[in-house]
Amino acid sequence: MQPGPIYLIGPSGNPNFGDEFIAAAWLKYLAKVRPGTDVWLDCPQPGLAQVLFEGMHPRLRVTNTLWRLVHGTSELAPDAAAETIRARVTGLGSPLYDLGLLKLREAETLHLIGGGFVNGTWPAHAGLVVAMQAVHEVTGARLVATGQGLMPALSEPPVESLFQGFTHAASRDEAGALAYGIPHELDDAFLGVTAEIGRAPAEPGLYVCIQSDTVDADRFDKAVELARSAVQEAAARGTTAYYLEAIPGADRLAYESLADLIPEERFIPFVRIWSEGLPLSAEQTWVTSRFHFHLLAAAAGAGGTAVGMKKGYYDVKHESVAALGSGWALAFEEPAGGDGHGSERPATPEQPNLLHRNLQALVDRKLAEARSIYPPLPRTELLLHRAAAARRFVAARASDALAALPAGLTRSGGASRKPSAPSRSA
The missing domain is CATH 3.40.50.11720 (3-Deoxy-D-manno-octulosonic-acid transferase, N-terminal domain)
Incomplete structure (x- = not known):
């Protein structure tokens, strides 16, 4: 190697x-x-x-x-x-x-x-x-x-x-x-889960995200209907509902169907999530089809319902988080019954949120895997690498600053001057 x-x-x-x-x-x-x-x-x-x-x-x-x-x-x-x-x-x-x-x-x-x-x-x-x-x-x-x-x-x-x-x-x-x-x-x-929890302010309430990409036929409408019912029930209890976007555009379509219940000021776009952090709190309830929203929200202690959108793909994803003890309900489309229609019956969680309770052990397990692949360098060598990286960063920023100076200015900030013409004798 x-x-x-x-x-x-x-x-x-x-x-x-x-x-x-x-x-x-x-x-x-x-x-x-x-x-x-x-x-x-x-x-x-x-x-x-x-x-x-x-x-x-x-x-x-x-x-x-x-x-x-x-x-x-x-x-x-x-x-x-x-x-x-x-x-x-x-x-x-x-x-x-x-x-x-x-x-x-x-x-x-x-x-x-x-x-x-x-x-x-x-x-x-x-x-x-x-x-x-x-x-x-x-x-x-x-x-x-x-x-x-x-x-x-x-x-x-x-x-x-x-x-x-x-x-x-x-x-x-x-x-x-x-x-x-x-x-x-x-x-x-x-x-990255530990650093993400607490990065953004997180209001209590119902948090919703339903995707329109990578879905089975007719699944989208049923998922939106499930989310609508959850938002209406939350409103009846006086609970505020928010809508989050994991993929711009792909997650907006469901919001448009729920905009009569969730005003635009409670739509949280991807750009805000990426810049400020995913709002995560144990005081939340979620209805989401997005796998990583399920994982991170459960890690923060939130409860909720994970909505499966594609059989053999998204059900496996969400089941992997449930297997870690998220305690969330799983809303997957049932096989067609005698009436020819699938049913939406989220399974009732049978245990508390053990994922949140055991989070540090799970993070330690992942860090152990990462360290087995990329072991930390000896402290002296690591400090030398970090010092070199810092010097390169400062040099790059200085170069950028010089490049941004207006034409005609010297490095010292004074105006450049043309050399004076040689004097001529009388």
Whole structure:
């Protein structure tokens, strides 16, 4: 294994709160334990990702090399796509990709960070793993995958070979661990949950978020109806309702159907959540289809209902949080009954919020996994790295300040002068 950068691969930059939260958690962790190491983030939208994660790691670079490669082969059959990806990574020869692929060869570690993006819902994304394995063949780089949401399982490549050659690969739910024969660990959000709780003021009340993306047919209308009933019942009790946005646009559609009950001033957009923090409190009740809102709100001690939107995908996600003891009701669509219609009967929680009660142990477990992958440096070396990073930061800011000076000003702030013309004799 060669020394070099850490290369993270994830679905960041759309934006999507859960995906962005996971990437931010890893960047902040690496800023503590590897401040002097170059960190690359390969994601679909590097422009916005650069803005979202600005300042989270002193040596962050953002690109989309592997995501472009995967998207460029997504129309091919799985075998053909995999072969094309391997050939481009190992053989080069394409001006569209070569510079990025050469940079990729410098990496010491290739790390597929958490999220539910390599599975049967998006089978083309298996090409990311194929590309990682191809780099390993060329350079011997270490391969790592954490917090993976792998269900529904892929049909191609065979599950037993998906993580072949990986030093560490873990699923965030039991179903994925069993299907792929890898360890069952925690979602990567547990790296950042402690810092997020309390970051933003959190009023008591009902908090709602219903997505319109990645849903089964007719599921959206039923989920909105469930949320409407919850808001009406809250209003009858004198409880204030708020609506939160995890993905701009995709989460706005449900709000438009509830705007007669929740005024615009209680709509909390993604930009505010990202900038100020997710409002989290044990004095809240939630109705949400978003997985990471379920996880983080339960971690803060809130109760609620998790709404499943896609069978085999979102039910597995929410069940993984329930298995940790969130105590939330699970509102999944039942199989069609005798009347030909599915029923919406949230299961009544049978236990208190053990996730909140056991949060520190869960965070410690996730930190142990992170440290096994990126052990903290010896204190002396870490201090040297941090000092160097601070010097680079100051130098960069000074350079930016000088570049911003009006034309004609010197570094000392005085006006520049043209040299005076030589005197001529009378």
